[in-house]
Amino acid sequence: MSFTEKMRKTAIKYFEAIRVAFAVFLAIAIIMVVIFFVSDQPLDVLYWLVVGPVTTLRRFGTVIELLIPLGFCGLGMCMMFQVNRFNMSCEGAFFIAGSATAILALYLDLPPIIFPLVIIVVSALVGGCVTIVPAYINEKYKAHIVVSSIMLNYVLLYLGRFLLIHWLKDPTFSYNGTPFFPENALLTRIVPGTRIHTGIFILIAAVIVTYILLYKTKIGYNMRYSGQNAAFARYVGINTKKSILSAQFIGGMLAGMGGAIECMGIYQQLNWEVQLGYGFDGMLIAIIAKNNPLLVPVVAFILSYLRTGGDLVNRMTDVPTEFVTVIQSLVVIFIAAKSLLATTRHRMLIKDSMSGKGAN
Amino acid sequence: MSDNVLLMNKMTKVYPNGFVANKDVTLSVNRGEIHALLGENGAGKTTLMKMLFGFERPESGQIFIEGKEVKIKNALEAIHLGIGMVHQHFMLVPSMTVTENLILGDIPRGPMFTIDSKKAVETCIELGKKYNMLLDPQMRVMDLSVGGKQKLEILKALLHGAKILILDEPTAVLTPQETGELFETLKMLAHDGHTIIFISHKLDEVIQICNRYTILRRGRVTGTGNIESETPSSLSAMMVGREIDLDMHKQKTEFKEKVLEVKDLVYVNDFNKKVVNGVSFSIRAGQILGIAAVEGNGQNEVAEIIAGLKKASAGQTTLGCVDITSQNIRKRREAGVAYIPEDRMVDGCSATSSITDNLVADRFFKKKFSKKGFINKAAIEKEAEELIEEFSVLCMSKDNPIGALSGGNIQKVIVAREFTSGAKLVIANQPTRGIDVGAAEYIRHRLIDISRESDVGVLLVSADLVELLSVSDSLIVMVDGKISAYFPDTTQVDEYMIGEYMLGVKRQTEEEIGGALQ
Numbered sequence: 121m122s123f124t125e126k127m128r129k130t131a132i133k134y135f136e137a138i139r140v141a142f143a144v145f146l147a148i149a150i151i152m153v154v155i156f157f158v159s160d161q162p163l164d165v166l167y168w169l170v171v172g173p174v175t176t177l178r179r180f181g182t183v184i185e186l187l188i189p190l191g192f193c194g195l196g197m198c199m200m201f202q203v204n205r206f207n208m209s210c211e212g213a214f215f216i217a218g219s220a221t222a223i224l225a226l227y228l229d230l231p232p233i234i235f236p237l238v239i240i241v242v243s244a245l246v247g248g249c250v251t252i253v254p255a256y257i258n259e260k261y262k263a264h265i266v267v268s269s270i271m272l273n274y275v276l277l278y279l280g281r282f283l284l285i286h287w288l289k290d291p292t293f294s295y296n297g298t299p300f301f302p303e304n305a306l307l308t309r310i311v312p313g314t315r316i317h318t319g320i321f322i323l324i325a326a327v328i329v330t331y332i333l334l335y336k337t338k339i340g341y342n343m344r345y346s347g348q349n350a351a352f353a354r355y356v357g358i359n360t361k362k363s364i365l366s367a368q369f370i371g372g373m374l375a376g377m378g379g380a381i382e383c384m385g386i387y388q389q390l391n392w393e394v395q396l397g398y399g400f401d402g403m404l405i406a407i408i409a410k411n412n413p414l415l416v417p418v419v420a421f422i423l424s425y426l427r428t429g430g431d432l433v434n435r436m437t438d439v440p441t442e443f444v445t446v447i448q449s450l451v452v453i454f455i456a457a458k459s460l461l462a463t464t465r466h467r468m469l470i471k472d473s474m475s476g477k478g479a480n
Numbered sequence: 481m482s483d484n485v486l487l488m489n490k491m492t493k494v495y496p497n498g499f500v501a502n503k504d505v506t507l508s509v510n511r512g513e514i515h516a517l518l519g520e521n522g523a524g525k526t527t528l529m530k531m532l533f534g535f536e537r538p539e540s541g542q543i544f545i546e547g548k549e550v551k552i553k554n555a556l557e558a559i560h561l562g563i564g565m566v567h568q569h570f571m572l573v574p575s576m577t578v579t580e581n582l583i584l585g586d587i588p589r590g591p592m593f594t595i596d597s598k599k600a601v602e603t604c605i606e607l608g609k610k611y612n613m614l615l616d617p618q619m620r621v622m623d624l625s626v627g628g629k630q631k632l633e634i635l636k637a638l639l640h641g642a643k644i645l646i647l648d649e650p651t652a653v654l655t656p657q658e659t660g661e662l663f664e665t666l667k668m669l670a671h672d673g674h675t676i677i678f679i680s681h682k683l684d685e686v687i688q689i690c691n692r693y694t695i696l697r698r699g700r701v702t703g704t705g706n707i708e709s710e711t712p713s714s715l716s717a718m719m720v721g722r723e724i725d726l727d728m729h730k731q732k733t734e735f736k737e738k739v740l741e742v743k744d745l746v747y748v749n750d751f752n753k754k755v756v757n758g759v760s761f762s763i764r765a766g767q768i769l770g771i772a773a774v775e776g777n778g779q780n781e782v783a784e785i786i787a788g789l790k791k792a793s794a795g796q797t798t799l800g801c802v803d804i805t806s807q808n809i810r811k812r813r814e815a816g817v818a819y820i821p822e823d824r825m826v827d828g829c830s831a832t833s834s835i836t837d838n839l840v841a842d843r844f845f846k847k848k849f850s851k852k853g854f855i856n857k858a859a860i861e862k863e864a865e866e867l868i869e870e871f872s873v874l875c876m877s878k879d880n881p882i883g884a885l886s887g888g889n890i891q892k893v894i895v896a897r898e899f900t901s902g903a904k905l906v907i908a909n910q911p912t913r914g915i916d917v918g919a920a921e922y923i924r925h926r927l928i929d930i931s932r933e934s935d936v937g938v939l940l941v942s943a944d945l946v947e948l949l950s951v952s953d954s955l956i957v958m959v960d961g962k963i964s965a966y967f968p969d970t971t972q973v974d975e976y977m978i979g980e981y982m983l984g985v986k987r988q989t990e991e992e993i994g995g996a997l998q
Contacts, residue, residue, distance in 0.1 A: 337853050338845045345841055349830035355789060355821060356841040357810030462496065470494045470539055 128468050139461055140408060143454035144422065147447045155439060164437045169444075172432035173425050179432065181314025185386060186424035187417065189214070191323045192378025193402025194409065194416040195330050196247075199371030201411045202334060203347040203364045209254055209269040210375035211399025212276035213247035215392060217379025219280045220246045222288050222298045222390035225305040232304040239305065240322070240380045247376015248369040250276060255368040259361050277395055284390060297391035307385040317385035323417070326374060330413040333370070343367045375399060404448075408455055423448070484547065485511045485675045486532075486644055491541035493527050498876070499884065501527040502538075503699045509644070509692075514666060514676045516686040516707065518719055519696035520916030522886030525679050528696070529646050533558045533565050545644075564642025566633040568649045574622035578615050579604045582636055607635050613665060627658035634665070645669065646677045651685055663689050681719070681917060683712040695719055720918040730928050730950070735764035738800075739816075739904045739937035740786065741997065745795035747781045747961075756781045757961035759795075761996035763905065763937035768927065770940045770952030770970070772978050778961035779941045780822055783909040786939065787819035788812040789827070799905060813842060818903035820894055822910045822941075824887075828894045831883030835875055836864040838882045839897050871896035872922075888919030895923055899930055906930060907939045912947060924951050945975045956996050957981040964988065966996040 131138065148169070156162045173183050196210040220243045230238060254268035281296075290299040307317040334340040345353040346360040347367075353360045378398065383390055405423060409415035430444025454460055486509040493502040502524045509515045519525045530536040532543065534552040542549050545561055552558050558565075572581050583600045590596035601617045608614040613631045621629060630650060637645055647666075651659045666676055666689060680686055686693065687707055695703040695718045703718040740763040747756035756778040763769045773779040784790040786797055788809040797805050799815050807815070821827035829838045840860050843849060849859045864878050873892045875885055882890055891911065898906060908927060912920035928951060931938045942948050948955060949970050957965040957978060965981040965988045967973050980986045 332854075336855050336857075338850050338855060339853065341844050341855060345830065345833070345837070348833045349826075351826050352828065352830045352841070354809065355787075355819070355827045357808070357813045358841075359808075359810075466494075466496055469496065469498045472498070 125472070128472055132465065132468055132472060135461075135465055136410070140419075140422075140455060142461060143451050144426075146454055147450035150450060151443060151447050155443070159437065159439050161437050165433050165439050168432040168436050169426075169429040172436070173428040177311070177313050179428060181311060181316050182431075183421070183424050183428045184316045184320065185314070186427060187420045188317075188319045188323050188385070189378045189382045189396075189398045190401055190405060190420040190424055191417050192326065192381065193375050193398045194405030194420050195326055195402075195413055196371040196373075196375035196378070196399075197402040197406035198330065198334075198409065198411045198413050198416060199343075199367045199374065201347075201406050203343050203367040204350070205255065205258065205347075205364060205368060206266050207251060207255055207258075207269050207368050207371065208266060208399065208403065209251045209272050209276075209372065210402050211395055211397070212269075212273035213251050213372045213375035214379040214382075214399050215273075215280050215395055216250055216276040217243035217247050217376035218383045218390050218392050219283045219288070220376075221380040221383040222301075223283075225301040225384065226288065226298060229302070230304070235304050236307055236384055239384065240377055243380035244373040244376040247379065248373040251372025251375070252365060252369050255365055259365060273395065273399070281393055284393070288390060295391060296393055298389045300389045301384065305384060306388055307381065309385075315386055317381075319381035319385040322377070322381060326377065327413050327417055330370075330374065334413065339363075339366070375402070404452060408452070426451075483511050485509055485545070487544040488528065488532065489542045489544065491528060491531055491543075492539045493524075493531060493536060494539055500699050502531070502696075505541075505696065505699070505701055507694050507701075508704075509675055509677060511675055512670050512673050513691040514670050514678055514689055516690035516693040517677055517679045517696070518681060518683075518686065518693055518715060520681060520719055520888070520918055522698075522888065522916065523696040523719070524699040525696055526648065527699075529565070529648065529677070529679065532646070533563060559640050559642070562641055562643035563646065564634075564637025564640060564644065565646045566630065566637060566648065566650060570629045570633055572621045572629060572632065574620070576621060577617065578619050578621060578624070578632055579617040581621055581632060582607075582639060584636075586640065603639070604635075607639055611635065611638060611665065612668065625658070627661065630658075630662065631665075638669075642674070644675045644677065646679070648679045649681075650678070651680065651682060659685070683715050686715070687712065697721055716917060720916075730953075731932060733766050733932055733953075735767045735953075736935055737765055738762050738998075739765050740939070741796075741798045742782075742786065743796045743798075743997070745782065745785060745797070746793045747778070747785060747790060748793045749781075755961050756785070756792075759958070759961070759963055760994075761956055761963065761966075762998050763939060764998075765904070765935040765937055766931055767954065768931050768938040768940055768952040770942065770948040770955040771958055772942075772945060772948050772955060772982055773958035774982050775943065777958045779958050780909065781961075782958075783819070783822070783907050783939065783941050786905075787817060787821075787907055789819075789821075813901065816902065816904035818898040818901050818906045820891075820898050820906070820908045820911050822913075824890055824894055825883075829882050829890055832881050834879045835868070835873070835882050835885070835893060836861060836878045838893055839864045839867050839878075842897060842901055867893075867896040867900060871899075871926075886916070888915035891915050891923065892919060895926060899926060903936060905937045905939065907941075909941045910943060911940070912942070912944065920947075927951055945978060949973070949975065949978075954996075959984045959987075963993050963996060966993050968995060 152166060155165050159165055173179050193210050193214060200207040221239050224239045224242060250272065254265050254272050257263045257268055258265040284298065285296055288298045289296050307319050309315060309317050334344060342358050342363040345358055346363040350360050401423065405416055405419045409419045426444055426447060430441050433439050434441035488507040490504045490506055491502050492504060494500050505524065505528055507528065517525050527536060531538045532552065534554040534557055543552060550561060552561065579600045582604050588596040588599040588603065604617040613635055615628060615631060624632065650662060670676055678690055690707050693704065693707050694701060697719060743760045745756050745759040746754060749755045759782055761769065771779045771782065781790060785792045796803065799817060802815055804812050804815055825831060840849065840863055844855060844860060849856050868875065868878055871892050873896065874889050882893060911923050924947065927938055927940065930936050940948065940952050952970055955967045955970050956963050959982065964984065
């Protein structure tokens with residue numbers, strides 16, 4: 121087999137990765153054309169967007185900090201999508217986990233290390249319990265899960281705000297925020313000069329555990345069969361309802377963990393008054409990662425790099441941060457456009473099947 | 481007769497998943513002939529015709545129509561070139577009338593923006609008279625018989641000026657009488673100078689009306705010539721690549737202990753109708769029991785109830801000596817029930833999952849393939865490879881999604897899984913529907929083998945009477961959810977006898993029917 125043939129085979133194998141990279145490139149290219157017309161310093165924009173996040177340790181730290189909540193919500197949505205349920209309550213689970221964290225951190229007292237772990241576990245359970253609500257209603261009463269989960273997100277948003285404003289907040293602050301959490305309820309910051317905290321290790325562990333759960337265990341097989349074709353899963357004797365519900369419970373747990381970790385690691389108090397949007401970002405990440413937990417951190421990294429770069433562009437140039445949202449949207453559109461580069465792939469496939477033993 | 485109307489020269493088509501559907505396929509058709517395009521499912525017949533009709537772009541190859549090279553980019557261009565296609569699944573608007581369907585795409589205009597409906601009806605009648613295919617112009621298409629719909633499709637193509645008519649498995653949906661009528665029409669059209677490409681895998685029909693043939697196998701031409709010099713077996717050899725043994729060579733055997741007994745089974749459906757109404761029968765080890773019935777007479781429900789997919793409203797199901805009436809699907813499977821479902825794409829497989837995942841779906845949780853909740857990937861892959869080998873599933877890789885396989889190969893995967901689950905009872909619900917000759921023959925043989933060699937009881941539900949009679953040992957006939965006849969020995973009956981019971985013209989005595997439950 122010649123070198124070009126080998127290259128071609130590799131390209132076909134990793135075609136999805138190439139496609140994502142191309143989509144990002146294309147989105148940036150298109151937005152740059154616009155920026156060349158509207159901005160006085162287009163080259164600066166490009167510089168801050170692409171290189172900005174690695175210019176200082178602090179900026180790169182921001183990328184990693186942002187990656188943590190994105191990663192947890194991405195994992196959560198992977199679980200939902202693996203069982204083919206469009207349960208969007210990761211947003212609410214993340215948010216309400218913040219309230220749970222604040223209550224525990226302020227009213228409980230445990231030794232360090234154990235304390236944050238207990239908080240994470242309880243918040244995860246809270247996240248799972250709220251996510252299971254639309255999931256159960258969907259299985260039992262066939263209520264459309266998209267509608268009920270979005271509605272649930274509002275319920276949780278206002279419940280969280282109610283708890284914060286009427287109970288948890290410290291009245292001496294000029295804003296709605298709880299007192300700062302005690303030292304033993306915080307996650308240790310591990311890189312001086314940044315806010316990167318030990319949550320990153322929990323994320324890595326969560327990625328691995330979620331992957332193993334889905335792809336290496338009986339439970340995961342049950343879930344994936346149920347998601348790919350529920351009628352078929354039932355016919356081979358799988359309890360599809362149980363699998364579908366437990367996957368969503370775990371999804372909610374992951375989002376809840378994310379909420380607790382974000383609250384303890386970055387904010388160190390609870391001052392969330394609006395939805396933070398990580399749940400919806402998680403959806404986007406899961407879609408791009410093809411519901412594969414191992415790809416979630418990679419996609420979350422790309423997203424948080426783009427966001428951090430966008431932030432810098434906002435501060436350093438005359439272009440506002442919104443344009444990063446446009447880039448993001450373009451990336452998603454290009455990735456969702458399944459025919460993008462399809463012709464190229466098709467041509468490669470033909471050459472491949474003509475040259476090798478592919479032609480039968 | 482010898483002037484060439486259509487030449488497709490060295491056509492090659494590769495699908496996006498890498499499947500080579502056509503490779504250097506040449507098809508040459510002369511004016512006024514009925515040309516048979518033969519091949520099993522997945523051989524590339526449809527792909528070739530799609531390229532001719534502009535639905536698919538070839539990778540290489542040329543198309544000549546009346547000696548002129550043409551590039552066909554879409555269906556409209558194909559129509560302008562005089563190519564007409566009658567699809568297997570009709571492309572008609574059911575809620576509109578015959579006339580309205582006919583004139584779609586070529587509407588006679590009246591004053592302003594109106595349709596000249598009088599002229600439209602006239603066109604319809606005129607055309608019908610000309611080609612001897614009269615249809616009521618005002619009838620709604622949904623009220624037409626299947627044969628009528630097909631006539632309308634042919635008329636539509638002719639109205640658009642088709643000189644070359646492609647018919648994709650036209651007789652698959654027709655009754656024998658309708659088939660006869662269609663053949664008369666086709667002969668007349670050919671006589672008038674139209675050219676007909678007849679896609680089929682029913683060999684006797686092909687020999688009956690075609691002049692020449694081209695045979696495809698796995699995307700390549702394996703034979704072409706005059707039909708007169710061929711016999712059904714020589715044609716099928718070219719289609720399948722070997723001689724097909726149409727005789728089942730079934731050996732008589734002693735039935736052993738009872739494996740299944742159903743008693744007074746009743747199933748009431750969502751519309752409160754008793755679809756199954758007091759059915760009782762039993763199957764012994766080594767016995768193949770067939771159920772013959774016209775579609776929708778409760779046979780499908782009986783199969784699904786025993787498999788556990790539906791819950792019986794009343795009645796008892798016993799497997800061996802265990803009452804499984806209230807057990808769920810997993811428990812039934814573990815007790816020894818295997819099921820080949822009627823709809824293989826909905827229940828039988830998960831189209832987007834890999835072939836491996838489909839093969840092990842019913843056993844990945846067993847001790848052999850998992851330990852303490854973790855899956856043993858190596859054991860699973862080994863099992864899949866063995867099954868693919870043993871059941872000769874044709875695939876590029878066991879990791880490809882099963883949906884990319886042909887119908888026959890998908891069915892082989894399902895059969896491979898169900899036959900190796902260690903079952904005592906195999907329920908085969910339409911096991912060979914819509915799959916190619918080779919795979920169908922293979923599956924029938926395996927059904928007989930498994931009953932004879934492994935002492936398995938088989939329940940065969942099929943719409944194919946020839947298959948039922950050649951495969952099963954005994955037969956019950958169902959009408960309206962009840963058993964109307966029981967034949968302990970299928971060698972003593974023929975299709976016509978069964979037909980009378982299937983239609984409810986005749987009915988056996990209760991005593992005779994009671995024989996089904998031994």
